Amino acid sequence: MTKADIVNEIAKNTGVEKVLVQEIIEAFMESVKGSLIKQENVYLRGFGSFIIKKRAEKVARDILKNTTITIPEHNIPAFKPAKSFVAQVK
Secondary structure, eight states, X not given: OOHHHHHHXXXXXXXXXXXXXXXXXXXXXXXXXXXXXXXXXXXXXXXXXXXXXEXXXXXXXXXXXXXXXXXXXEEEEEEEEOHHHHHHHO
């Protein structure tokens, strides 16, 4: 399902214009991204959480150059679904 499919589905179910639904979805995604950039997790009860995961520094191999490189510690965004959501999908 794409963002356009989501917009169409919400517009059909609510009777709200697609343009307005598109703006709301874009604002929601920007809000989530902004919170994660500020290192703040986003919790949506019954759906899941958008969280920041820390990846530790590690040593890796560059197989093209046959050398060892160090990948520094960094943060990545992740989604953790709620237990009730996982149960419904199963």
